[in-house]
Amino acid sequence: MPKKVNRVLLGLVGLLLLALGGAVLAAGFGASVPSWWPFDGPDDVLLSEADRTRWRDSGWWWPAVIAALVVLVLLALWWLLAQLRRARLAEVLVDSGDGEGAVVRGRALENVLAGEAQTLDGVERARVTLTGRRQSPRARVALRLPPHAQPAGTLSGFTQGPLADARASQGWIRCRRRSACARSGTGRGG
Numbered sequence: 001m002p003k004k005v006n007r008v009l010l011g012l013v014g015l016l017l018l019a020l021g022g023a024v025l026a027a028g029f030g031a032s033v034p035s036w037w038p039f040d041g042p043d044d045v046l047l048s049e050a051d052r053t054r055w056r057d058s059g060w061w062w063p064a065v066i067a068a069l070v071v072l073v074l075l076a077l078w079w080l081l082a083q084l085r086r087a088r089l090a091e092v093l094v095d096s097g098d099g100e101g102a103v104v105r106g107r108a109l110e111n112v113l114a115g116e117a118q119t120l121d122g123v124e125r126a127r128v129t130l131t132g133r134r135q136s137p138r139a140r141v142a143l144r145l146p147p148h149a150q151p152a153g154t155l156s157g158f159t160q161g162p163l164a165d166a167r168a169s170q171g172w173i174r175c176r177r178r179s180a181c182a183r184s185g186t187g188r189g190g
Contacts, residue, residue, distance in 0.1 A: 005138065006083075093134040106130045108138075109166065116162035122149030123158075131185045139163065 027039040038044075056063035089106035096102040110128045119128035125144040132138040141163075145154060 005089065019032070031145055087129070087131070089130040089134065092130065092137050092170065093136060103134075104170070109170075113141070113162055113166055116142065117143060117158055120154060120157050120161065122146060122154045139166075 002032065023033060023037065024039060027033045027037065027044070030042055033039065046051055075138050088110075091103045092106055093104045095103050110130055113128040114126040117123055117128070124144050124146055127142040129140040130137045131140060139160065140169050143154060145151060
């Protein structure tokens with residue numbers, strides 16, 4: 001979701017909830033509220049008895065209400081998780097060999113990978129995004145190829161060239177089996 005749309009939606013929802021909560025609080029304390037407001041004072045109820053029992057005999061009403069609330073809660077949780085998830089890594093932890101490790105800016109590593117990918121035959125433009133965790137990043141790579149290019153050869157050249165060089169220089173060794181990594185002493189499995 002684009003950042004501007006996300007911020008506008010968050011702002012609108014926040015303002016709506018703040019206004020609604022403030023108006024209910026003001027009516028609860030006995031402050032004067034507009035005539036169209038459904039709550040008149042501290043003794044008023046949110047739903048009258050007639051409103052609460054209107055759909056009691058309809059078998060579809062409560063399952064529909066519960067399903068709508070479940071969908072609303074799931075959408076809210078999805079939105080919250082989308083806020084917490086980062087689209088790209090700000091920094092990458094690199095094995096420096098001394099046990100401490102070093103930190104490399106994620107954008108710098110993305111630019112280096114994209115630059116090396118553009119030097120390959122048949123690559124017009126490359127875009128690299130690092131995602132995942134600092135200790136085990138993942139590269140999302142988009143290569144633009146001309147019509148005459150051979151995708152299989154270009155992909156093989158990228159994975160055996162720039163990507164393999166980045167893994168080796170940063171200390172990221174990906175093993176299919178962790179036991180093979182431990183026996184050979186090549187580093188962490190991924």
